[in-house]
Amino acid sequence: MDKVNHQLNKAELRRTLLKTRQSISVREWREKSDRLCSHLQNSTLFTQAKTILAYFSFRQEPDLSPLFANTQYRWGFPRCVDKYLCWHIWTPKDSIQSGTYGITEPHPDAPILDAAEVDLILVPSVACDYQGYRLGYGGGYYDRLLSLPQWQTKPTIGIIFDFAYLSQIPIEPWDKPLQAIFTETGLTQKG
Template identity: 65%
Template sequence: MDKVNNQVNKAELRRTILQKRKSLSVEESREKCDRICTHLQSSLLFTPAQTILAYFSFRQEPDLSQLVDDKRRWGFPRCVGNSMNWHIWKPGEPLTKGNYGICEPHPDLPILNANEVDLILVPSVACDGRGYRLGYGGGYYDRLLSSPEWASKPTIGIVFEFAYLPQLPIQEWDIQLNGVCTEMGLRMRR
């Protein structure tokens, strides 16, 4: 498949899945999010992790806020130019709206370095069984995960089951995740 068709397919797929996600009722979404969090909490990657990078739910993404506790350090992204800084954040600390309308930790909160991180929970529009993800098209996570200091960190894509597909169109810069978690369970890359 050529590069232009690949980009068109990604754009169409993104639009379709975002529309389906938007059509979920609040109750259905909450139930699915609860099940995703339960699967994560019992996973062998999550249980020993002391410092976890997560995200603030946006555009009806699976909400992981119930996972955030005092037992671990939690990092959340702040977009800075073409990259992300990861700030330590605790419930109740200040948030700001970023360039994309996504909540971000206040810039004065401490920054986490790659060597402090045990697990990255990656927001995704869709994921496939090979560990590839479809994001929003900004390339932030692909840039992050392709850098040497972040490349070895365990990653789990978070999607609803309808967005877990057999195969996504990919490009040379797409980075594979280690696993994908949906309300049906955690699947490690095959």
């Protein structure tokens, strides 16, 4: 497949899936998100972690906020700084602000989280496929993060709704598969 066609397919797929996701009723979105949270907090990958990188739901991404009040975990959230993600420690009592792209993020003064402290990364995704590959939003933030040596060995879980779990998505040579995918129906371990 030529590169232009490939990119077009990726953009088209992203657009279609985002439209589908945003058409879910708030009640259904809440129910699916709660089911996903409940599967996630019962998984070994999750329960064995101490410091977890997460995200604040944006444009009807699965909402993981019910998990954030659990104080047995230390939570890290991203801020977009230039072309990279900078991770900050955050608790529900800390302030948040609207950052790049209108995405909620921790205050820039929040303590920075070092890669060495992180046990698990929950990766927001537009879609994931059965091989563990992820379709992101097109900014490359997570691709850049996961290609850095200090992040490459961290367990990663793609977080999506079931309709966005596809048999195959277009991938780039630099794409790396995630360790696992979670939807509202539970865990789907790759390979």
